[in-house]
Structure formats: C-alpha cells, structure tokens
Amino acid sequence: MITQQRAMTHAVETSTLADILERVLDKGIVIAGDIKIRLVDVELLTIQIRLLIASVDKAKELGIDWWARNPDLTSKAATPEGQDDGDELRRRVAQLEAQVGAKQPAARPRRRARTKRSR
Numbered sequence: 044m045i046t047q048q049r050a051m052t053h054a055v056e057t058s059t060l061a062d063i064l065e066r067v068l069d070k071g072i073v074i075a076g077d078i079k080i081r082l083v084d085v086e087l088l089t090i091q092i093r094l095l096i097a098s099v100d101k102a103k104e105l106g107i108d109w110w111a112r113n114p115d116l117t118s119k120a121a122t123p124e125g126q127d128d129g130d131e132l133r134r135r136v137a138q139l140e141a142q143v144g145a146k147q148p149a150a151r152p153r154r155r156a157r158t159k160r161s162r
Contacts, residue, residue, distance in 0.1 A: 071097035071105070 074094040080087045095107070102108065110116045 067096060068098040069101065071095065071101050 072095070074092075074096070076092045078088075078090040078092070080089075095102070097105070
C-alpha cells in the first residue's frame with residue numbers, strides 16, 4: 044500500500060488594520076440607522092443617522108465636497124453673494140448705525156443725580 048502525503052495549506056495572508064482602513068476608504072462604507080421614540084402611538088422624536096466613511100478622493104468622485112464650501116472649515120469659502128460673512132456684517136452694522144444716528148437728536152450732557160441729605 045502506497046501512502047500519499049498531502050501538503051497542508053494554511054491561509055498565510057493576513058490583513059492589518061492599515062490594509063482594512065485603506066480598503067474601506069478606497070471603496071467607501073455607508074452606515075445608516077433610525078432612532079424613533081414613541082409614546083402611545085405618538086411619535087415624539089425621530090433621529091436619522093447617515094454616515095459615509097470614504098477618502099476625500101472617493102467622496103469627490105461621488106459628488107460630495109461640502110467641506111470646500113463651508114466657511115467654518117475653510118477660509119476660501121464664500122457666501123452665495125460672493126462676500127465673506129465678516130464684510131457683510133460690517134456693512135450692515137455701518138448702515139444701521141447711520142440710520143440710528145440720523146433719527147436721534149444731539150446727545151445732551153448728563154446731569155448728576157440728586158441725593159437726599161440727611162439732617
């Protein structure tokens with residue numbers, strides 16, 4: 044009787060955390076969930092959670108680039124009118140000050156408050 048020896052094969056390929064993260068960022072992953080709080084068939088609160096984990100390149104490929112237009116995240120972002128918020132606020136404050144100044148009479152000097160003297 045001839046015995047045959049078979050070679051055992053083991054999985055030697057392992058994935059490190061960096062490999063898994065690279066794969067997830069390259070392909071992207073979506074996590075979605077809903078939380079609903081109800082009391083006697085009355086919905087009190089609904090929270091919808093949508094989370095997309097992807098690389099910046101993958102997000103741009105999908106048409107997601109909100110961080111490029113968010114003034115809290117970049118100094119290059121502008122308001123729809125083409126001005127940054129600071130310039131618009133300064134212009135509005137100056138306009139309001141001019142309106143208030145035109146409506147108020149000239150300021151009178153303050154009088155000292157009279158106090159009662161004890162005898």
